[in-house]
Amino acid sequence: VELEFLQWLRNRLPLDMRAPLGLSDDAAILQLSGGGRVVATVDMLTEGVDFLLAQDRPQRIGRKALAVNLSDLAAMAARPFAALVALTLPRKGGMELAKQLFEGIIPLAEEFGVALAGGDTNTWDGPLVISVTLLGDVTEHGPLLRSGAKAGDAIVVTGKLGGSRLGHQFDFRPRVREALWLAENSELHAGLDLSDGLALDLWRMCQASNLGAIVEIARVPVSEDAAKWAANVVDGSTPVEHALSDGEDFELLLAMPPRDAERLVNEQPLACGLTIVGEFVSASGAEDGRIWRREADGSRAPLVPRGYEH
Amino acid sequence: VELEFLQWLRNRLPLDMRAPLGLSDDAAILQLSGGGRVVATVDMLTEGVDFLLAQDRPQRIGRKALAVNLSDLAAMAARPFAALVALTLPRKGGMELAKQLFEGIIPLAEEFGVALAGGDTNTWDGPLVISVTLLGDVTEHGPLLRSGAKAGDAIVVTGKLGGSRLGHQFDFRPRVREALWLAENSELHAGLDLSDGLALDLWRMCQASNLGAIVEIARVPVSEDAAKWAANVVDGSTPVEHALSDGEDFELLLAMPPRDAERLVNEQPLACGLTIVGEFVSASGAEDGRIWRREADGSRAPLVPRGYEH
Numbered sequence: 001v002e003l004e005f006l007q008w009l010r011n012r013l014p015l016d017m018r019a020p021l022g023l024s025d026d027a028a029i030l031q032l033s034g035g036g037r038v039v040a041t042v043d044m045l046t047e048g049v050d051f052l053l054a055q056d057r058p059q060r061i062g063r064k065a066l067a068v069n070l071s072d073l074a075a076m077a078a079r080p081f082a083a084l085v086a087l088t089l090p091r092k093g094g095m096e097l098a099k100q101l102f103e104g105i106i107p108l109a110e111e112f113g114v115a116l117a118g119g120d121t122n123t124w125d126g127p128l129v130i131s132v133t134l135l136g137d138v139t140e141h142g143p144l145l146r147s148g149a150k151a152g153d154a155i156v157v158t159g160k161l162g163g164s165r166l167g168h169q170f171d172f173r174p175r176v177r178e179a180l181w182l183a184e185n186s187e188l189h190a191g192l193d194l195s196d197g198l199a200l201d202l203w204r205m206c207q208a209s210n211l212g213a214i215v216e217i218a219r220v221p222v223s224e225d226a227a228k229w230a231a232n233v234v235d236g237s238t239p240v241e242h243a244l245s246d247g248e249d250f251e252l253l254l255a256m257p258p259r260d261a262e263r264l265v266n267e268q269p270l271a272c273g274l275t276i277v278g279e280f281v282s283a284s285g286a287e288d289g290r291i292w293r294r295e296a297d298g299s300r301a302p303l304v305p306r307g308y309e310h
Numbered sequence: 311v312e313l314e315f316l317q318w319l320r321n322r323l324p325l326d327m328r329a330p331l332g333l334s335d336d337a338a339i340l341q342l343s344g345g346g347r348v349v350a351t352v353d354m355l356t357e358g359v360d361f362l363l364a365q366d367r368p369q370r371i372g373r374k375a376l377a378v379n380l381s382d383l384a385a386m387a388a389r390p391f392a393a394l395v396a397l398t399l400p401r402k403g404g405m406e407l408a409k410q411l412f413e414g415i416i417p418l419a420e421e422f423g424v425a426l427a428g429g430d431t432n433t434w435d436g437p438l439v440i441s442v443t444l445l446g447d448v449t450e451h452g453p454l455l456r457s458g459a460k461a462g463d464a465i466v467v468t469g470k471l472g473g474s475r476l477g478h479q480f481d482f483r484p485r486v487r488e489a490l491w492l493a494e495n496s497e498l499h500a501g502l503d504l505s506d507g508l509a510l511d512l513w514r515m516c517q518a519s520n521l522g523a524i525v526e527i528a529r530v531p532v533s534e535d536a537a538k539w540a541a542n543v544v545d546g547s548t549p550v551e552h553a554l555s556d557g558e559d560f561e562l563l564l565a566m567p568p569r570d571a572e573r574l575v576n577e578q579p580l581a582c583g584l585t586i587v588g589e590f591v592s593a594s595g596a597e598d599g600r601i602w603r604r605e606a607d608g609s610r611a612p613l614v615p616r617g618y619e620h
Contacts, residue, residue, distance in 0.1 A: 002431045005408050012412065014420055028427035030392045032447055036344045042430050042443055044396040049434050082340045086354040086441045098315050099322075106323065115327050116319075117338035120352050121312045124359045126436060131396045133352055133443040137342055 025208075026072040026192055027136070029143050039078040039136040039143060043068045047127035058097055060170040061130065062104030068195070069134035070112055070174035071250040075193035077144040077183035078136035080112055080176060085119040088129040101130060112176055141183040144191035149209035149255030151282040153189055156261050159251040159272045161198055162226025162243030169248040178270050179252055186264060190255035197245035197307030198277070199291070201253055204305075206280070206290045209255070215278040215303055218296040220244065245307045255280055335518075336382035336502055337446070339453050349388040349446040349453060353378045357437035368407055370480040371440065372414030378505070379444035380422055380484035381560040385503035387454040387493035388446035390486060392427040393419060398439040399432065411440060422486055451493040454501035459519035459565030461592040463499055466571050469561040469582045471508055472536025472553030479558040488580050489562055496574060500565035507555035507617030508587070509601070511563055514615075516590070516600045519565070525588040525613055528606040530554065555617045565590055 027041035043065065047053055051061045066083060073080045085105065089097055098121060109116055114134070158175050175193070182188060190209060194201050198220065206213050217240060226242040251272075256264075261276050268274060283290065293303040337351035353375065357363055361371045376393060383390045395415065399407055408431060419426055424444070468485050485503070492498060500519060504511050508530065516523050527550060536552040561582075566574075571586050578584060593600065603613040 005405055005431055008409060009412060009426075012409075013416065013426060016425075028392070028394070030425070030427055030445065032342075032346055032348070033389070033391070034346045034447060036342055036346045038342070038348055038445065040392070040394055040427060040443070040445065042394040042396045042428065042441075044398055044430050044432055044439070044441060046398050046432060046434050046436070046439075048436070049432060079343070081343070082338070082350070084338070084350055084352040084443060086352045086443075088354055088356050088359075088439060095315055099318060102319060102322065106327070110324055110327060115340070116323060117340055117350060118352065120354050120441075121315055122354055122356060122359060124356050126356070126358070129354070129356075129398060129439050131352075131354060131430075131441045133350070133394060133396075135340065135348065135350065135445075137344060 025146055026075040027078065037138050039073060039076055039138060040133065041069050041072040042131060042133040044129065044131040046129050053128060056170065058100035059104035062101030063108050064170050065130045065132045066105050066108050067172060067174050068250070069132050070176055071193040071195070073134060073136045074174050074176040074179040074252060075144065075191050077141060077179040077188065077191060078138050079180060080114050080134055080136040082115045082117040082135045083109060084117055084133040086131040087119070088122045088124055088126070090128060091123045091125055094123045097128065139180065139183065144183065144188055146190055146192050146205050146208035148190040149205055149211055149280050150189055151211055151280055152258065153255040153280045154258045154261035154276045155202065155213060155215065155278040155280060156254040156256055157194070157198065157221065157251055157275055157277055158270065159249065160221040160223035161194065161249045161251060162223050162239065162246045163229040164225065164246055164248040166225040166229060168223070168225060172250040174250060175252045175272065178272060181270070182254065186256055186260040188254055188256050192253050194249040194251045194253050195247060197247040198253065199244045199303050200305045200307030203291050205253060205255065209280070210283055212281045212283050212290045212292070213278060214281055214292045214294050217293050219275060219277050221273065221275045247307050335456055336385040337388065347448050349383060349386055349448060350443065351379050351382040352441060352443040354439065354441040356439050363438060366480065368410035369414035372411030373418050374480050375440045375442045376415050376418050377482060377484050378560070379442050380486055381503040381505070383444060383446045384484050384486040384489040384562060385454065385501050387451060387489040387498065387501060388448050389490060390422055390424050390444055390446040392425045392445045394427055394443045395429040396441040397429070397431050398434055398436070400438060401433045401435055404433045407438065449490065449493060454493065454498055456500055456502050456515050456518035459500040459515055459521055459590050461521055461590055462568065463565040463590045464568045464571035464586045465512065465523060465525065465588040465590060466564040466566055467504070467508065467531065467561055467585055467587055468580065469559065470531040470533035471504065471559045471561065472533050472549065472556045473539040474535065474556055474558040476535040476539060478533070478535060482560040484560060485562045485582065488582060491580070492564065496566055496570040498564055498566050502563050504559040504561045504563050505557060507557040508563065509554045509613050510615045510617030513601050515563060515565065519590070520593055522591045522593050522600045522602070523588060524591055524602045524604050524610070527603050529585060529587050531583065531585045557617050
């Protein structure tokens with residue numbers, strides 16, 4: 001639904017309401033009349049789609065509802081400062097559930113300096129719905145967009161990818177500090193957070209930047225959970241296929257000049273690790289597909305932008 | 311649930327995350343690191359609780375989801391500038407429903423200069439949930455709080471009250487421009503928007519301001535719909551009782567010096583009308599209840615803070 005609907009919405013909106021729609025970035029950038037800019041994002045999570053109360057502890061659900069938004073601001077190298085939490089609770093046990101959700105939200109908010117600035121709490125005869133809006137501001141290095149990648153840039157990712165269903169999808173650490181550090185200590189051209197898998201999210205960055213990309217398959221950092229997941233499921237996917245398209249990694253995907261990327265990969269200043277997984281190329285060079293996979297033997301094939309579609 | 315839960319939350323939050331919680335105002339006021347302030351509020355509306363798709367047109371539901379937030383910012387004399395819309399749609403017909411909701415949202419957003427700055431669109435096998443976050447900034451006259459009323463202030467309301475279930479609960483005009491005009495052209499001490507009825511909301515303003523209040527019952531502006539509603543329901547409530555506690559009026563409740571109030575009521579500069587309905591008194595003067603009703607014959611009785619509890 002989302003893509004088709006957003007296209008409709010974009011065409012339907014008057015021009016002056018369209019500019020800051022943030023359709024192509026992880027959060028919207030808003031200009032204040034008194035100067036200064038605010039970055040804002042919202043995510044709504046629902047029982048049965050994003051979590052199962054019968055299986056996932058409410059604390060982890062609450063934590064995740066804030067964490068996915070923190071990850072969106074990290075993607076733009078923005079500094080989060082306040083969150084609003086809207087809940088619709090099942091009537092039975094709703095109050096206890098609300099407390100448990102906040103037992104997951106509060107420590108994460110505190111860790112990232114986010115004030116809980118308000119919200120709305122409702123009950124109904126239906127399943128849990130939780131929606132978090134996160135506000136941030138931008139540093140002097142400005143917000144990082146998806147559209148800024150340049151041909152020749154290195155494709156850099158933080159952490160390791162794949163197998164998030166084994167727990168990482170709830171327990172991931174949003175890369176807010178990492179993004180701010182990198183924005184201050186290197187030249188970043190573009191960024192997003194890997195929510196739907198490297199293949200699909202890289203394709204999105206290429207679309208926004210009007211570029212192609214080549215991924216060196218042997219360089220993709222594969223998590224241990226991707227290997228475990230590949231060993232346990234029978235669809236024949238290898239660990240690296242999981243790393244390419246499982247989604248919910250919530251790591252950073254960055255475009256930066258190769259010199260900066262190589263320096264950082266040599267120095268490894270971040271505990272989560274930094275890896276160059278390929279390079280951006282001009283779109284005209286990609287004959288029958290925007291993004292390519294290059295195997296260890298040098299052979300090249302289109303990389304299908306397949307991932308976790310929310 | 312809400313009040314007890316918010317009390318728990320207030321105690322649970324670390325001190326530095328507690329200040330801007332906005333528990334006692336209609337929206338949170340956030341200080342930006344680069345200077346300037348942002349006002350933010352969120353409301354989540356759900357099928358079966360706030361509306362019935364079988365009965366209420368989706369355009370009206372979408373409009374209302376934004377309008378209640380506009381009313382919250384009006385209560386603080388803040389200037390709205392951007393909204394984020396999060397939806398969870400029933401799987402069947404979700405896309406068509408989303409478009410209809412936005413056909414109600416877009417004209418209202420345009421009218422009030424609100425950019426649609428992003429959102430989140432999901433589907434599930436459940437009923438419609440719509441959550442709107444609205445951001446605003448404050449003028450040089452600052453945000454209006456609930457807590458600023460002073461003993462001797464006039465109690466002033468815009469428009470007419472009661473009977474909102476006959477249509478006003480969807481079609482009301484948020485008093486954004488009225489609030490900004492009044493903030494610029496008179497001395498306002500406190501404000502809120504009447505969402506739960508004059509009796510309950512006045513009691514809340516008295517609580518926040520540590521005051522009592524006396525309402526002159528004969529002066530309460532009763533809407534035609536309150537009279538119609540009283541004629542149609544058999545609970546014995548008079549039109550003025552409906553005006554006191556039906557809720558969802560979304561008019562402004564203001565505290566201002568009596569001289570300003572009298573001047574405004576004589577001049578009637580606003581199309582919606584302004585009425586003085588009583589005065590704030592010191593809390594110690596209210597022996598067995600914070601708020602009082604005074605009838606046309608001068609007799610006085612406690613005014614029960616009963617209203618529409620969301």
